[in-house]
Amino acid sequence: MVVRRMEGTVPQEVAGCPGVTKRVVLGRAEGSEEIALRYFALAPGAETPRHAHDFPHLVKVEVGRGVAVDEDGHEVLLSPGDYVYVASNELHNFKNTGDTPFEFICIVPARGEPPVA
Amino acid sequence: MVVRRMEGTVPQEVAGCPGVTKRVVLGRAEGSEEIALRYFALAPGAETPRHAHDFPHLVKVEVGRGVAVDEDGHEVLLSPGDYVYVASNELHNFKNTGDTPFEFICIVPARGEPPVA
Numbered sequence: 001m002v003v004r005r006m007e008g009t010v011p012q013e014v015a016g017c018p019g020v021t022k023r024v025v026l027g028r029a030e031g032s033e034e035i036a037l038r039y040f041a042l043a044p045g046a047e048t049p050r051h052a053h054d055f056p057h058l059v060k061v062e063v064g065r066g067v068a069v070d071e072d073g074h075e076v077l078l079s080p081g082d083y084v085y086v087a088s089n090e091l092h093n094f095k096n097t098g099d100t101p102f103e104f105i106c107i108v109p110a111r112g113e114p115p116v117a
Numbered sequence: 118m119v120v121r122r123m124e125g126t127v128p129q130e131v132a133g134c135p136g137v138t139k140r141v142v143l144g145r146a147e148g149s150e151e152i153a154l155r156y157f158a159l160a161p162g163a164e165t166p167r168h169a170h171d172f173p174h175l176v177k178v179e180v181g182r183g184v185a186v187d188e189d190g191h192e193v194l195l196s197p198g199d200y201v202y203v204a205s206n207e208l209h210n211f212k213n214t215g216d217t218p219f220e221f222i223c224i225v226p227a228r229g230e231p232p233v234a
Contacts, residue, residue, distance in 0.1 A: 001187040001209060002202040003195070026175050026202045034226055035152060037175050037200065058143050058154050060177075060222065070118040078120070083154065085119040085143045092118060105177065107224055109151055 002030045006039045019046030019096075025105070027113055036113035041103045042066065042096040050093040055112040057092070059084040064102035069093050078104075119147045123156045136163030136213075142222070144230055153230035157211075159183065159219045164212035172229040174203040176211075181219035186210050195221075 004025055011021035019042060026037040039062075040048070050069065059068075061082045067075040068084050071091045078084065078094075086092045096102035121142055128138035136159060143154040156179075159165070167186065176185075178199045184192040185201050188208045195201065195211075203209045213219035 001185060001193065001204075001207060003185070003193055004200045004202075005198060006200070025200050030202045031204055032173060032175060032202050034173055034205075035175055035224060037177075037224065056149060056151055058149060058152055058224070060154075068118060068120070076118065076120055081122060083121045083123070083142050085121075085147045085149050087118075087148055088151075090118060107152060107154065107175070 002026070004030065009039070011041070014048075017046065017048060019043035020048060024113060028110070028115060032110075034110055036108055036110055038106050038108070038113065039103065040094075040106055041101055042094065043101060044096055044099045047095040048093045050091065052089050052091045053112065054088050055109050056088050057084070057086040058107040059086070060105050062103045062105060064096065064100050065098035066094060066096045066102035069095065119143070121147065126156070128158070131165070134163065134165060136160035137165060141230060145227070145232060151227055153225050153227055155223050155225070155230065157221055157223055159211065159213040161213050161216045161218070165210045167208065167210040169206050169208045170229065171205050172226050173205050174201070174209070175224040176201040176203070177222050179220045179222060181213065181217050182215035183211060183213045183219035186212065
């Protein structure tokens with residue numbers, strides 16, 4: 001059994017996404033080889049890449065206001081306590097549309113959080 | 118893409134665990150066939166079964182105070198913002214040791230949340 005606080009993890013910059021940091025809170029380093037739980041923080045105006053990939057996301061919004069942009073380009077407003085499921089191969093991205101940080105946890109199968117080379 | 122609120126889900130009693138309810142927030146009904154995100158609420162004094170199983174738990178404490186009991190019987194104090202990883206086949210349980218509700222999300226691979234027969 002491993003217990004962690006988000007604040008005790010190291011924020012990593014996300015390549016190509018200025019203003020976005022990622023923390024792996026529960027992952028391989030904690031022994032979690034099947035599922036990874038990451039914590040993302042988006043500065044005002046920041047966004048994650050618009051992309052699709054062969055694994056799902058399970059998201060819970062923690063702090064701030066933002067949007068998830070679905071496959072059709074529709075923006076879904078998000079606030080703390082919202083849970084979002086993004087299917088494998090579904091085009092998506094997340095944006096901070098507010099003027100304070102927008103933060104969420106994002107759970108993926110391990111193939112979505114590969115080991116650092 | 119599916120967006121849910123915990124409050125919009127149906128609390129289910131957990132057999133053999135008085136005072137414990139479970140809500141499947143993101144699961145098969147939302148299209149999530151690989152990973153399930155459940156929300157547990159334990160009334161004061163309530164606890165989950167002491168057991169082990171062939172899948173991991175990734176937990177985040179949301180509300181209240183409680184403990185996770187590890188394989189050796191040690192109690193680890195938990196409060197909101199704590200993340201817990203319980204490995205496959207590790208003996209464990211969770212207890213509400215406070216006098217208010219103790220609530221956490223618990224993420225499992227789909228085999229840990231089988232379809233209702």
